[in-house]
Amino acid sequence: MFENLTDRLAKTLKAVTGQAKLTEDNIQGTLREVRMALLEADVALPVVKEFINNVKERAVGTEVSKSLSPGQVFVKIVQQELEKVMGEANEGLNLATQPPAVVMMAGLQGAGKTTSVAKLSRFLREREKKKVLVVSADVYRPAAIKQLETLAAEVSVEFFPSSVDQKPIDIVNAAIHHARIKHFDVLIVDTAGRLHVDSDMMDEIKALHAAIKPVETLFVVDAMTGQDAANTAKAFNDVLPLTGVVLTKTDGDARGGAALSVRHITGKPIKFLGVGEKVDALEPFHPDRIASRILGMGDVLSLIEEVEQKVDKEKAERLAKKVQKGKGFDLEDFRDQLQQMNNMGGMASLMDKLPGMGQMGAAMQGANLSNAEKGFKQFESIINSMTPHERKRPEVISGSRKKRIAMGSGTQIQDVNRLLKQHKQMAKMMKKFSSKAGMAKMMRGMKGMMPGGMGGPGGFPRM
Incomplete structure (x- = not known):
């Protein structure tokens, strides 16, 4: 964005x-x-x-x-x-109430409400250590109920069943009763959406809100609709006492106008950003960090938090000890590093948060960055096609083995050669990392991994 x-x-x-x-x-x-x-x-x-x-x-x-x-x-x-x-500062959810704290999600159809319910429930379970129950009051789309049930299982929170022959108010009241008995901290309610704002929809959601009295009423809106996002949020805010906004699909919005307009037009804070399709792709909205990112100053605090949340610390420690003992950096270690980067949203997401790198990322948003991302996935496929022995001892990979690996991964022999070459360069860098004297040289070598050093064959980053 x-x-x-x-x-x-x-x-x-x-x-x-x-x-x-x-x-x-x-x-x-x-x-x-x-x-x-x-x-x-x-x-x-x-x-x-x-x-x-x-x-x-x-x-x-x-x-x-x-x-x-x-x-x-x-x-x-x-x-x-x-x-x-x-909005100057991040405004989190206010869940200080007698459990269960009811959070109601509202918005137009296709804005990403159901996915946002799953993302938010995962966020609350993992980061806030809350026991979360989710329920769908969308009686117009059976697929929405089934989708929420599937997503709830994926993020390991409990799903309260509902069906299209029930009334939304009855569904939510039953879910609240169940949440009280089973001592849930939070109940998140997914409501029905429409293709556009209409009076029937507003009357129904207004009645539901009055009946369940949620502590948080979040408006979910698609960032890619631009100014319309802010105008739709205002239409809902005129009917419902919104407490905040969840801005979705921000990873696909290169302009960012919605994020800069919603607070001013509605008077309500953006509380979360949906930054991708995965169930962990939800970030608390920090205006100061976003402003810094807009001006190309990066967002190091969010990057640190992301590393804390998503990097496998045990694997990182094992690799550090292994390298320090001079045991080398094999292809399994290389694959782990690629997977860690992917878990953090890929190269584009990382570059966006590094000071001074956002502009380079923008300049490279075309073929180069796309090729680099594809290249990482291709590298992973190639490594997966190897035997455990080949991953541990890359030097044994002969011409016949390369041919077999290329066929198994659906790539060419030159792709296998490129991987082996880049792994060799990375291994050399890791060797320097193990000695303090080589730290300065390693930092210079890392420039090759950054944009400008991305002009390697096939658009892959040099490592």
């Missing part, structure tokens, strides 16, 4: 960072460019107007004129105003 906006703002703000003094005249062009960048990102016009006015007012004021580096202060003002537009 925000690739286009980040690219535009980076070029625009570069012109102003070197200015010795900022005046209304010399920032006029910059503000015009910022305004165009926001409008192209599909940010709602009232939001753009207020944002530009606030930045202009502060930029020509005393806080900039007294600064030794006014250009940098200007960038800081833009960052702070972006944070203000999006």
Whole structure:
């Protein structure tokens, strides 16, 4: 998300960072460019107007004129105003109530409500250590009930059964009763969606809300609908006392206008971002981190949290000890590293969170990055086609073995050769890593893994 906006703002703000003094005249062009960048990102016009006015007012004021580096202060003002537009701080779920805390999900059909219920239940179970029950009150789509049952099993939370011949209010009341008896901490309710906002839908969901009195009412909206996302959220907010927004499909939205418009138009905070199709692809929304990401400064805090959550610490420790003892870095270790990267959303997700890398990622969003991602999957397939002995001892892989491995993985012999070459380079780097003296050399070598070092054969990163 925000690739286009980040690219535009980076070029625009570069012109102003070197200015010795900022005046209304010399920032006029910059503000015009910022305004165009926001409008192209599909940010709602009232939001753009207020944002530009606030930045202009502060930029020509005393806080900039007294600064030794006014250009940098200007960038800081833009960052702070972006944070203000999006809500300034993360607002988590308020579950402080007599259990079960009922969380109701509302939204249009196709916005990703049912998937978001599963993602949120997994998030609460794993990160908040809550005992979660989920229920579907969507009596118009039997497939939605079945989908939630399947997803509940996948994320290891309990599913409360319902059927299309029941009334939504009866379903949820029965689920609340069951949650009380079985001591569940949280009940998440999936509601029916429609293809568009209509009065019947609003009346029904309003009655359901009044009957079950949820502590959280979250509006689920597709980020790719741009300004419409904010307008639809406002339509729901006029009828329901929303407590927050879940913005889905943000991984497919290169503009990011919805994230910058929803809070201003509805007055309600974005609480979570859906960042992919997998059931773990849900992130708490931190306006300060998102603002930093928009300005190409990365999001190291989110990256650290992601590593904490998704990296297999035991495997990492085993590999570190193995390398330190000089036992080498075999193809099974290489495969583990590829899988860890995939668990964290792949190269594009990692680059987006590294300072200064977001722009490079945006520039490479085309063929190069796509080829690199495909290359990693191909590498994994090739390694899976090897015998355990070959993975442990790559040097035994002869011409006939390469032919067999290529056939087994549906690749060419040159692909197998490329993998072996890159593994060899990685193993050399790991060897340097094991000695403190070689640390500086290793860091220089790692540049080859970054964009710009991605011009290896087939678009794979050099390792």
